[in-house]
Amino acid sequence: MRTLIFGMNASLDGYVAAPGDDLGWSAPSDELFGWWLEREQMIGTFLYGRRLWETMSVWSTGDQQPGATPAQVAFARNWRDTPKVVFSSTLDEVDGARLVTGDAIAEVTRLKAGDGAPMRVGGRTLAAAVMRAGLVDEYEVVTHPVLLGGGAPHFGALDGWVDLDLLETRTFPGGVVLTRYATRR
Numbered sequence: 001m002r003t004l005i006f007g008m009n010a011s012l013d014g015y016v017a018a019p020g021d022d023l024g025w026s027a028p029s030d031e032l033f034g035w036w037l038e039r040e041q042m043i044g045t046f047l048y049g050r051r052l053w054e055t056m057s058v059w060s061t062g063d064q065q066p067g068a069t070p071a072q073v074a075f076a077r078n079w080r081d082t083p084k085v086v087f088s089s090t091l092d093e094v095d096g097a098r099l100v101t102g103d104a105i106a107e108v109t110r111l112k113a114g115d116g117a118p119m120r121v122g123g124r125t126l127a128a129a130v131m132r133a134g135l136v137d138e139y140e141v142v143t144h145p146v147l148l149g150g151g152a153p154h155f156g157a158l159d160g161w162v163d164l165d166l167l168e169t170r171t172f173p174g175g176v177v178l179t180r181y182a183t184r185r
Helices: 030-041 050-064 070-081 104-113 126-132
Strands: 004-011 015-017 045-049 085-086 099-102 119-122 138-144 164-171 176-183
Touching: 004 126, 030 070, 045 050, 045 104, 050 070, 050 085, 050 126, 070 099, 070 104, 070 176, 104 119, 104 126, 119 126, 138 164
Parallel strands: 004 119, 004 138, 045 085, 045 119, 085 099
Antiparallel strands: 004 015, 138 176, 164 176
């Protein structure tokens, strides 16, 4: 069975995007970007909702951008080469990924039951559904020292609590803190 990881940047007050989908507050330091790159290189499949897919699609040519750092080039190449599944009921096609328009939970359950490298789920709406279904094995929360006061919440409503075990903590420049947890089964 494959491990399913949900990891995102979050503000201290629990938002993944400020009002208007502003992500400017979450620009990573070089060290944090390197950590994300390292984590993404171990992922075998990315699972995206539509909005995050559209945001992440900039990486399809990120290695060809003027001034791209070596880490950005490596991130872009890894992102482009890693299999991706996009879950959307509004898109007709996606370049460089497989589109699923049907039951997301059934498809994630099927993918998780197979063998292979860990998968990462991203996208607030998709992740919330997968969390409610009890499919997430690990949570990576990268908390930035900012209070947004509103926006898109990091976690959606759950049907009950989920007990977690702390796996790792780490501090990055600028007061950014990683906490990584495993779902207690």
